[in-house]
Amino acid sequence: MSNSPTAVVSGSEQDLWNGGVSPLNASYGKLMMWFFLLSDAFTFSGLLVTYGLVRSAHKAYAGAVDAFSFSHAYWPIPEKVFDSVPFLHGVTLPLVFVGIMTFVLIMSSVTMVLAVEAGHRMDRQAVEKWMLWTILGGITFLSCQAWEWMHFITGTDNGTVIKEIVGGEWITKTIYGANLHENQYGPPDFADFFFFITGFHGFHVFSGVLLNFLIYYRTVTGRYERRGHYEMVEKVGLYWHFVDLVWVFVFTFFYLV
Amino acid sequence: MEHSHEPQVTVLPPNKEKIKKLWTVAGILGVLTIIEFIIAFSVPHGSFKTFVFVVMTIMKAGYIVGEFMHLKYEVKVLFWSILIPMIFVVWMLVAFVYEGMKISDVHF
Numbered sequence: 001m002s003n004s005p006t007a008v009v010s011g012s013e014q015d016l017w018n019g020g021v022s023p024l025n026a027s028y029g030k031l032m033m034w035f036f037l038l039s040d041a042f043t044f045s046g047l048l049v050t051y052g053l054v055r056s057a058h059k060a061y062a063g064a065v066d067a068f069s070f071s072h073a074y075w076p077i078p079e080k081v082f083d084s085v086p087f088l089h090g091v092t093l094p095l096v097f098v099g100i101m102t103f104v105l106i107m108s109s110v111t112m113v114l115a116v117e118a119g120h121r122m123d124r125q126a127v128e129k130w131m132l133w134t135i136l137g138g139i140t141f142l143s144c145q146a147w148e149w150m151h152f153i154t155g156t157d158n159g160t161v162i163k164e165i166v167g168g169e170w171i172t173k174t175i176y177g178a179n180l181h182e183n184q185y186g187p188p189d190f191a192d193f194f195f196f197i198t199g200f201h202g203f204h205v206f207s208g209v210l211l212n213f214l215i216y217y218r219t220v221t222g223r224y225e226r227r228g229h230y231e232m233v234e235k236v237g238l239y240w241h242f243v244d245l246v247w248v249f250v251f252t253f254f255y256l257v
Numbered sequence: 258m259e260h261s262h263e264p265q266v267t268v269l270p271p272n273k274e275k276i277k278k279l280w281t282v283a284g285i286l287g288v289l290t291i292i293e294f295i296i297a298f299s300v301p302h303g304s305f306k307t308f309v310f311v312v313m314t315i316m317k318a319g320y321i322v323g324e325f326m327h328l329k330y331e332v333k334v335l336f337w338s339i340l341i342p343m344i345f346v347v348w349m350l351v352a353f354v355y356e357g358m359k360i361s362d363v364h365f
Contacts, residue, residue, distance in 0.1 A: 024335040031335070038339055045346040049353045056357030059365050060302070077302060095297060102290055110283040113325050117276060121269035225266055241325045245318055252314040256297050257307050 033235045037242045040204075044246050047200060048253055051193045058187055070160040076186035078255045086147050098255050101144045102247065105205075108137025109244040112212075116237045119230025124219060127233060131216040134240065138209035145202050152194065153177045160184035194254065201250055204243045211236045282324045289317050 024031060059074040068080050079094035086097070111133040118126030155177025162184075163172050175184045178191035185191065215236050224230045293313055300306045323329035328336055 024338075025332040026335060034335070034339055038342060041343070042346065045349065049346070049350050052350060053353040053357040056354050057360035057364070059361065065302075079297065095294065099290070099294060103287070106283065106286050106290070109321070109325055110279065113279050114276065117272060117279070121271065122266050123268045123271075124266070126271075238326055241321055244325075245321045248314055248317045248321065252293070252310050256293060256310050 027231060029231065029235055030238070033238050037238060040242065041246075044197075044200070044249070047193075047197050048249060051197060051253065054189050054193065058189070070185050072162060072183075072187055074186070076190060078257070081152075081185045082148075082255060084151055095255060097144065097148065098251065101141055101148070102251050104137055104141050104144065105244050105247050108134050108141070109241055111137060112237045112240045116230075116234050119224070119233040122225070122230070124222070124225055127219050127224075127230060128216065131212060131219060131233070135209060135212050135216060138205055138212060138240075142202065142205055142209065145198065145205075149195075149198075152191075153179065155184050197250060197254065201243070201246055204246065208236075208240050208243050211239065279324070282320050286317055286320055289313055 022028070022031075026034070055075055061068060061074045061077050065077065065080075068077060070076060070080075082098055083092050083094040084097065085091070085093045111130045115127050115130035115134060118130060155175075159174040159176040161172060161174050163170055165171075175182050177184055178188075178194070180192055180195065181188055183191035215233055218224060218232070219230070224232060293310065296306065296309060300309070328339060
């Protein structure tokens, strides 16, 4: 093309930044997914760091773990708040249920990465199989979280007796469970952060399940086979692993520390 | 009628080595989580416990991002352009938690 003065000489340094080669050796879609995840990481960091600020501004519980009781005076210790498992009412099993949830999410991350591996080999049946397991893991996690929320909102059998000022007078009352302005487990801020952080994460899991289903559907209908590659599985896989990654942090800072 | 419009696809056999490695990483993540559980019930609450948990969480995050998300094997420019902005998060965390402790000092 003699009328094009900026004609690209193939193989030269020039076409590196002119669309000839991807400078980061990743496709546009994958790169944008990475940058989206980076921005999403900032959002979650914002939530978790604010949680850290508010938590460290409250008094920590200093007594023995066995003598712990719920109070607005200090931040609760997590193993006393999250100690229930479905169908085992009255049995104290600290952190067991959230451990199961963590296990489910890690496993679904493994099945996702196996789906990506199958996609590299153009193995449609294996992609279908592993995507189904991943979707199942996601739905299981969401169901567990729904139960966890329900339990957190409903509260314990006996509730917690609190004193508060209503209309200028101190009154004593028993409250059960938590919502955005009352919390039997500790300071109201604790419940607010619980709802916002696990809720925002749960919303990500929910979106991930929808995306996973979309990918599964398109695999089954053969769209990626016709396209010649399964890169969409990789991109949605990145998102799904990110959801798992966030849970690792939520698990540590909400349930363990 | 044959599906003449369907492309011919060559399915490669499973990459056993790679799959084995992925399960190894999954195993490491599982073991780290179990150790976290043991620590949660055997070490008293305090800054040492928090420190151990933070280190273990970063280890888990490293395995997830490096192996599952494949970032370890991407081009170095991509690797660092994802990792370096995280400095802001570290800064924010240190600044805000320090601020929170000062607020606590004023209140109690």
